[in-house]
Amino acid sequence: MGNNFLDHLSHAFETPLSNPVLIFALILFIILLSPILLRRIKIPGIIGLILSGVAIGPHGLNLLEKNSAVDLFSTIGLLYIMFIAGLELDMNEFRKSRHKSILFGFFTFAIPIAIGYPVCYYVLGYDTLASILISSMFATHTLVAYPVVNSYGISKNEAVAITIGGTILTDTAVLIILAVIIGASQGELDQRFWVTLGISFAVFLLIMFGIVPRIAKWFFQKVEGEKTAHYIFVLSVVFFAAFLAEIAGLEHIIGAFVAGLALNKLIPHSSALMNRIEFIGNAIFIPFFLISVGMIVDTSVLFNGPTALLIAATLTIVAIFSKWIAAWFTQLSFGYSTAQRQVIFGLSSAHAAATLAVIMVGFQYQIIDENVLNGTIVLILVTCIVATLSTENASKKVVLAGEQDEITTEKNIARDEQLVLPIANLNNMESLLDFATLIKSKHSPHPLTVLTVVPNNEMAEQNLQRARKNLDSTAKYASGSETEVNMMATIDHNIASGISRAAREIGADGILLGWPSKPGIIEKMVGEKTESILNQTDTNLFMCHVDQPLITQKRIVAFFPPLSESELGFDFCMEKILRLSLELTVAIHYVCAARTETAIADYLKRNKNSTRVFFSYHDEWEDLAELRKFVKENDLIVFVSSRQGEVSYRHSFDGIPKKLGRVYAQHNRILIFPSRRTGYSLDEYEDVSTAPILQRIGRGIGSMFTKDKH
Structure with missing residues (x-):
């Protein structure tokens, strides 16, 4: 019995391991521990995982061998890297600086190839195809050091923007060259190959950019509640695109990148x-x-003689030097400072994702040998470290030169931002939380505060328990997007004063409410809840009606009435509209008067934003129905109103939620009331609006006898 157990145990741990459960457990332990251990000696996580693979692989401790399961997972990982590379690119930044990005893309693509090809062909003695493949690998770059520029607050600097734009161009060009090299290695580089490649590539792009986004948009709209289905759909698109690329005679990694x-x-x-x-x-x-x-990777090759080490050193030196020359040419072309050149070099000199993808495909087709594969691993290790150190050093210089993205005071405001979401109706909780996540400042460490106010009556305790249970479901939903939320349930005689009290307690910069529902007779005469909240708070207040998925919006139409630029919360409102447009990658169409346009243009100039903006003049704000001519079908409407008695207030804003709800019933709409100076509100225990009580009762009785005109 004991012998059987020992035999079973020794068989289970025979190397290479064959038990799938044990293999998976080993890999998970490596994924868990290698970044933690290597972070202490400042080695990037990507290198830690590669070194772990060397240790457990056939050329190391021989714990694992390459089998179909490992190949399947590694193929998924390779496609995933290229997919995320395409998904994370900021298309707004690229569009804004596209001419400069194109020139930088040309430099960072052509110069490494121009330097790399003769070195590979004449110095290292590789054939034409291998030399082209290796030199095209020099042209790729991965934005490993991007988190560094983000942490220093210079991510909107033009030097950073053009480097990101150049990534799209150079990686795409390298992947197309890869398709040609593989065709040539198979001996298929004739006229038929070029015609087939051209037609199949065009059809592939037509399907990916013409048909897939429409299907995706339809799917996200129709299957709104099924969050798991959204993820599975995205994965399906990635693998369908990879398969489609292979059918078109391209590499699967091109398909994932295009997806x-x-x-x-x-x-x-x-x-x-x-x-x-x-x-x-x-x-x-x-x-x-x-x-x-x-x-x-076979480490023994590195110790077999000087050749492997010479190749690794040559590849690394050429990769770093060629990217430095490309950054230098870019500096000369656009008159950038030395610090900006260093930022461009730092961001574009790291070789990781696309480099690995190209080399792995070349190795599979036996275009390159083990020496190049091993040399590339050394190159990745060195360039990732050089890029991170260079970018950090350059970012400090850019900050010292006063070229940060935001003005310090505005950044400090954003850092301490507090948003409150009073939730009354669980049905619109998800859409309100999604909207809050999109507009929340990324600098602020504070969580979103989700608030429920329970009426102070004999059922208060039971209602409070029920409210806390509802808040738990909200917290569960928020955790899906890793949004930190702070749950708050409070008792008050009046819901409006409960919200205003809680907002004051935490020093809220913004309150996000659902769109007000139709009021009953009593509310019409005494004053609606939302109006009471308006009167009792001084902070920025957003009323949100988000029925359709926000990804269906083609643009944002922002209505800024005359003098809205004089409101205290103008900058806050601008920042939130711009953040929303960046998240949704849509243009903003501002409808405003000439003076307001100047204020908006000044704000945009100060904050260096990449959003596309358009302006339309409008002077007649008494009849809000006239604004309908500026709105198209898939527009998100943002209307900046104001509280009674404020500078930009006018009589046409009276009962504005009802007016906008009637005219734009089919649209997503956000109504904003900018913050005002404290001391303008009524006594905090007052629930009646500042409008003359007789006028309000008269209007309430009048509306009871008149039907809404549709």
């Missing part, structure tokens, strides 16, 4: 779906791929 570009606009960067995509990729698939890359 990322095609879905880029439909998946906001702060959404729950984006969080799931990144989370699962970073947790399982991408680490699996990096480990499998390490398993191919």
Whole structure:
């Protein structure tokens, strides 16, 4: 019995391991521990996983061998890397600086190839195809150091914007060259190959950019509640695109990259779906791929003689030097400072995702040998470290030169931002929470405060327990997008004063409410709840009606009445509208008077934003129905109103939620009341609006006898 158990145990731990459960457990332990251990000695996580793969692979401890399961997971990881690369690119930034991005893309693509090809061909002695493949690998770059520029607050600097734009161009060009090289290696590079490649590539792009986004938009609209289905749909698109690319005679990694570009606009960067995509990729698939890359590496080759070390050193030197020359040419062309040149070099010199993809495909087709594969791993290790250090050093210089994105005071406001979401109706909780996640400042450490106010009556305690249970479901939903929420349930005689009291307690910068429902007879005469909240708070207040998925919006139409630029909360409102447009990758159409346009243009100039903006003049604000001519079918309407007695207030704003709800019933709409200076509100225990009571009762009785005109 004991012998049987020992035999069973020794058989289970025979190397290479064959038990799938044990293999998976081992890989998960590596994914868990290698970044934690190597972070202490400042080695990037990507390198840690590759080195772990070297250790457990056939050329190391031989714990694992390359089998179909490892190959499947590593293929998924490779496609995932390219998909996320396409998905995370900021298309707004690219559009804004596209001419400069194109020139930088040309430099960072052509110069490494021009330097790399003769070195590979004449110095290292590789044939034409291998030399082209290796030199095209030099042209790729991965934005490993992007979190560094983000943390220093210079992500909107033009030097950063053109580097991101250049990534799209250079990676796309390299992937097309890869398709040609593979065709040539198979001996198929004739006229028929070029015609087939041209037609199949055109059909592939037509399907990916013409048909897939429409199907995706329809799917996200129709299957709104099924969050799991959204993720599975996105994965299906990625693998369908990869398969489609292979049919078209391209590499599957091109398909995954194009899938990322095609879905880029439909998946906001702060959404729950984006969080799931990144989370699962970073947790399982991408680490699996990096480990499998390490398993191919044969470290003994490095010690067989000077050749392997010479190749590794040459590849690394050429990669770094060629990217520095490209950054230098870009500096000369656009008159950038030395610090900006260093930022461009730092961001574009790291080789990781696309580099691995190209080299792995080249190795599979036996275009390159083991020496190049091993040399590339050394190159990735060195360039990731050089890029991170260079970017950090350059970012400090850019900050010292006073070229940060935001004015310090505005940044401090954003850092301490507090948003409150009073939830009364659980049906619109998800859409309100999604909207809040999109507009919340990324600088603020504070969670969103979700608030429920329970009436102070004999059922108060039971209602409070029920409210807390409802808040738990809200917290569960928020965790899907990793949105931090602070749950708050309070008792008050009056819901409006409960909300205003809670908002004052936490120092709220903004209150996000659902769209007011139709009031009953009593509310019409005494004053509606939302109106009471308006009168009792001084902070920015957003009324949100978000019935359709926000990804279906083609643009934002923002109505700014005359003198709205004089309101205290003008800058806050501008910042939130701009953040929303960046998340949804849509243009903003401002409808305003000439003076307001000047104020908006000044704000945009100060904050260096990449959003496309258009202006329309409008002077007649007494009849709000006239604004209908500016609105199209898939527009998100944002109307900046104001409280009674404020500078920009006018009589036509009286009962504005009802007016907008009637005219724009089919549209998503946001009504904003900018903050005002304290001391303008009534006594905080007062529930009646400042409008003359007789006028209010008269209007209430009048509306009871008159039907809404549709």
